[in-house]
Amino acid sequence: MQHNSRCLYCNKLLPISTPGHRACQYCNDACRKAASRRRKAMTHAITLQQQWNILPAAARERLETIQDRYGPEAAQLATEAIREVFTESLTQVFRIAHTFRFCKQS
Numbered sequence: 001m002q003h004n005s006r007c008l009y010c011n012k013l014l015p016i017s018t019p020g021h022r023a024c025q026y027c028n029d030a031c032r033k034a035a036s037r038r039r040k041a042m043t044h045a046i047t048l049q050q051q052w053n054i055l056p057a058a059a060r061e062r063l064e065t066i067q068d069r070y071g072p073e074a075a076q077l078a079t080e081a082i083r084e085v086f087t088e089s090l091t092q093v094f095r096i097a098h099t100f101r102f103c104k105q106s
């Protein structure tokens with residue numbers, strides 16, 4: 001007995017496949033492409049979480065909340081903002097250290 005399978009992206013019922021043909025996995029090209037985008041976004045999310053490993057737990061929790069509520073793109077932007085702040089503070093620290101050394105020597 002044949003049964004309808006469902007689109008792997010939108011979960012709509014697919015037309016019964018012709019015997020001898022490979023069953024369709026998606027209802028159309030749009031769903032197939034969207035599924036591929038979603039897979040990429042999930043891979044992206046893993047990479048993001050790897051970047052968060054060096055952050056304090058509290059910051060990591062906030063970023064996870066951002067990702068859940070607004071998606072991986074928002075979380076990526078927040079991660080970049082943190083990195084900018086971090087890089088800028090390091091630059092400041094080096095500048096202050098350099099100035100301090102310079103004053104002591106002269």
Ligand SMILES: [Zn+2]
Nearest residue numbers: 007010027031
């Ligand atoms: Zn579909």
